[in-house]
Amino acid sequence: MKVLIIIPTYNERDNIEAIVKKIHEVAPQVDVLVVDDNSPDGTAQVVESLQQDNPWIHLIKRGGKLGLGTAYVEGFHFALKNGYDCVFEMDADFSHNPEDIPRFLEAIKDADLVIGSRYTNGISVVNWPLSRLFLSYFANLYARVVTGLPVKDLTAGYKCIRKEVLEAIDWDEVKADGYGFQIEVNFLAWEKGFRLKEIPIIFVERRAGVSKMSKKIVWEAFWLVLSLRIRRIKKSILELFRRRR
Secondary structure, three states, X not given: OOEEEEEEEOOOHHHHHHHHHHHHHHOOOOEEEEEEOOOOOOHHHHHHHHHOOOOOEEEEEOOOOOOHHHHHHHHHHHHHHOOOOEEEEOOOOOOOOHHHHHHHXXXXXXXXXXXXXXXXXXXXXXXXXXXXXXXXXXXXXXXXHHHOOOOOOOOOOOEEEEXXXXXXXXXXXXXXXXXXXXHHHHHHHHHOOOOEEEEEOOEXXXXXXXXXXXXXXXXXXXXXXXHHHHHHHHHHHHHHHHHHO
């Protein structure tokens, strides 16, 4: 398979070279696309210097801090345009372990979307304060119960997705960012009948830099989950009417 790993960045100068080199060490057959939101710390310049001797590294430079969701969508369009068979979502900060890439590639052989889950084997999170752990765990429980999605870690950001899923989703309709974006992608893939699979990972809090978590992202995800539930109800009602006709 032709594989692309998409890494959105904003002020990840301290991490980007190390993560890209580690990816290549573990999976030399994959390409990497960095989507940088005009990082003031010069993240894009580091990537440009790496590109000189590494044609498998790609870069999209954006004009400002436009958000995680739109960064991934740009990356998805790049992947489809350039003939990739599947793409990864991955953070730059080593919270997603590159050593897991081969396990994702094995799992995607009989799935359409593979999710690196922190909650399939108990709770697999390192160096999080209890407040953030509780927020993440119960946010996922809330999202799973309300949407009906059979996934334990709906907000996970470490994923491998087949091109067929990317082609089937209307990305112009996806407006969420952060946690909400991850929930929405999972929901849309599931709604369209694609096969979702979770594999256990150990999530480690970032080595360097500052977390992008904010109250806005949390509340956006909360309201998104309710809207997805309403969408399911409307769809069920429409299907019921069609059957009665």
